[in-house]
Amino acid sequence: MSIAGLNQVVKRMHFNQLLGIRVTRTHSDGVTIECPLRQELMNAMGVLHGGVTATMADAAVGISLWRHNNGSRPHTTVEMKLNYLAPVVKDRIVARARLVRVGQHLCVGHVDLFEGRTKRVGIAIVTYMML
Amino acid sequence: MSIAGLNQVVKRMHFNQLLGIRVTRTHSDGVTIECPLRQELMNAMGVLHGGVTATMADAAVGISLWRHNNGSRPHTTVEMKLNYLAPVVKDRIVARARLVRVGQHLCVGHVDLFEGRTKRVGIAIVTYMML
Amino acid sequence: MSIAGLNQVVKRMHFNQLLGIRVTRTHSDGVTIECPLRQELMNAMGVLHGGVTATMADAAVGISLWRHNNGSRPHTTVEMKLNYLAPVVKDRIVARARLVRVGQHLCVGHVDLFEGRTKRVGIAIVTYMML
Amino acid sequence: MSIAGLNQVVKRMHFNQLLGIRVTRTHSDGVTIECPLRQELMNAMGVLHGGVTATMADAAVGISLWRHNNGSRPHTTVEMKLNYLAPVVKDRIVARARLVRVGQHLCVGHVDLFEGRTKRVGIAIVTYMML
Numbered sequence: 001m002s003i004a005g006l007n008q009v010v011k012r013m014h015f016n017q018l019l020g021i022r023v024t025r026t027h028s029d030g031v032t033i034e035c036p037l038r039q040e041l042m043n044a045m046g047v048l049h050g051g052v053t054a055t056m057a058d059a060a061v062g063i064s065l066w067r068h069n070n071g072s073r074p075h076t077t078v079e080m081k082l083n084y085l086a087p088v089v090k091d092r093i094v095a096r097a098r099l100v101r102v103g104q105h106l107c108v109g110h111v112d113l114f115e116g117r118t119k120r121v122g123i124a125i126v127t128y129m130m131l
Numbered sequence: 132m133s134i135a136g137l138n139q140v141v142k143r144m145h146f147n148q149l150l151g152i153r154v155t156r157t158h159s160d161g162v163t164i165e166c167p168l169r170q171e172l173m174n175a176m177g178v179l180h181g182g183v184t185a186t187m188a189d190a191a192v193g194i195s196l197w198r199h200n201n202g203s204r205p206h207t208t209v210e211m212k213l214n215y216l217a218p219v220v221k222d223r224i225v226a227r228a229r230l231v232r233v234g235q236h237l238c239v240g241h242v243d244l245f246e247g248r249t250k251r252v253g254i255a256i257v258t259y260m261m262l
Numbered sequence: 263m264s265i266a267g268l269n270q271v272v273k274r275m276h277f278n279q280l281l282g283i284r285v286t287r288t289h290s291d292g293v294t295i296e297c298p299l300r301q302e303l304m305n306a307m308g309v310l311h312g313g314v315t316a317t318m319a320d321a322a323v324g325i326s327l328w329r330h331n332n333g334s335r336p337h338t339t340v341e342m343k344l345n346y347l348a349p350v351v352k353d354r355i356v357a358r359a360r361l362v363r364v365g366q367h368l369c370v371g372h373v374d375l376f377e378g379r380t381k382r383v384g385i386a387i388v389t390y391m392m393l
Numbered sequence: 394m395s396i397a398g399l400n401q402v403v404k405r406m407h408f409n410q411l412l413g414i415r416v417t418r419t420h421s422d423g424v425t426i427e428c429p430l431r432q433e434l435m436n437a438m439g440v441l442h443g444g445v446t447a448t449m450a451d452a453a454v455g456i457s458l459w460r461h462n463n464g465s466r467p468h469t470t471v472e473m474k475l476n477y478l479a480p481v482v483k484d485r486i487v488a489r490a491r492l493v494r495v496g497q498h499l500c501v502g503h504v505d506l507f508e509g510r511t512k513r514v515g516i517a518i519v520t521y522m523m524l
Binding site (some may be wrong): 014015016017018039040041042043044045049050051052055056074076077079081082083084 | 140143144145146147148149150170171172173174175176178180181182183185186187189190193205207208209210211212213214215218
């Protein structure tokens with residue numbers, strides 16, 4: 001499934017649309033998604049709200065899984081864990097997800113989060129269940 | 132600090148505003164916040180996006196901490212962990228945060244998440260660092 | 263299932279035996295287990311090793327689930343999350359587990375960890391899968 | 394600090410000794426530790442107890458940090474998160490830790506866990522605080 005095709009899917013995910021998330025790369029084991037920063041996504045201190053980072057982690061694994069299954073199986077997030085390593089203050093937030101386990105019922109993804117292309121600002125583990 | 136006062140603070144947290152989060156109760160050990168569901172907060176399957184739930188958990192502990200310190204000390208999320216127990220499909224999502232440790236540097240909150248008043252849909256642990 | 267009956271089961275769990283874990287209370291929603299401190303369970307700094315605390319959290323939910331199902335269904339840990347709130351230095355470590363979701367496939371437990379009877383030293387969330 | 398030197402340190406960590414943990418490799422960003430399986434480390438179902446895996450994750454990051462600081466600063470585990478990807482049934486469990494953030498106060502490590510040399514059985518994130 002192409003990047004353009006995935007972005008058609010993302011358009012139907014309302015909250016991802018509200019944030020401005022789009023897929024920018026595909027990999028053998030996952031996808032990279034991005035979201036440009038803007039004031040509505042920030043907290044009171046002028047840094048990106050932790051909820052946006054969490055949304056990126058969740059979405060990056062969900063879209064990776066959607067692509068892996070070619071959209072054939074619905075899934076839902078079971079649990080998520082994020083560590084925030086540095087504040088995100090400019091440019092965009094980027095999430096690179098890797099599927100580390102794709103089982104019959106449970107799938108686990110690991111996510112590296114970046115401010116811009118290279119500054120790592122977080123890591124996450126997300127578990128999905130196939131419905 | 133009153134509920135009205137806290138909601139004045141929340142208005143300056145842009146992303147919380149974008150979602151429609153407001154404080155509805157205060158407790159000796161934390162706060163309860165709410166967010167009505169609307170299509171923009173949903174995912175493609177017609178259920179609340181996991182990123183909204185994560186934002187609620189993060190915000191509920193952050194606002195509890197803000198209140199605990201009377202706004203005198205800035206803080207930032209260090210890490211967050213959520214378990215999704217059931218899909219959220221109607222009414223509103225409610226997060227009740229309890230501060231379980233308020234240290235010199237690190238603070239830990241536990242959050243129960245509900246669809247409406249009583250149906251538990253998630254639990255979370257959130258760690259903040261005082262800056 | 264009685265406390266004595268559960269402790270017969272725990273005796274077959276080799277690692278729990280090595281540590282000295284035993285069930286001390288049962289509740290409608292879980293169990294309480296204990297482990298007396300001794301030098302072999304400590305780290306180099308004279309405090310309880312974090313791995314013992316993690317073992318207690320895992321075991322407390324596992325035994326709660328074993329009791330809930332009356333030993334009729336095997337299960338395995340899917341994921342675990344602990345926050346350490348204070349060092350454990352004396353007496354014993356106590357874990358009180360509560361099953362917060364018992365589903366067809368996935369079960370989630372919440373654990374409060376104590377040094378002795380009342381000093382809370384940690385909280386944990388543990389997910390099990392029924393096999 | 395050499396592998397032999399690190400193993401001298403590990404000998405003073407009582408619980409790591411009880412399990413049989415030893416350092417087998419050092420890397421620019423962390424260490425690899427191992428623990429051979431034996432019956433005392435198993436649960437009732439003949440697979441490695443999840444508490445051993447958790448101990449490995451905690452220890453691998455702690456030893457990496459000890460090495461990073463050349464033993465000059467005490468530290469303590471703040472929180473830990475593990476996902477179990479497959480049961481561990483034979484040979485040994487191996488933990489490869491990478492320090493992904495070493496801050497003034499907080500340090501975060503990522504751990505890949507293996508059965509033997511190559512079969513990945515778990516991933517973990519561990520946060521330490523410098524005392």
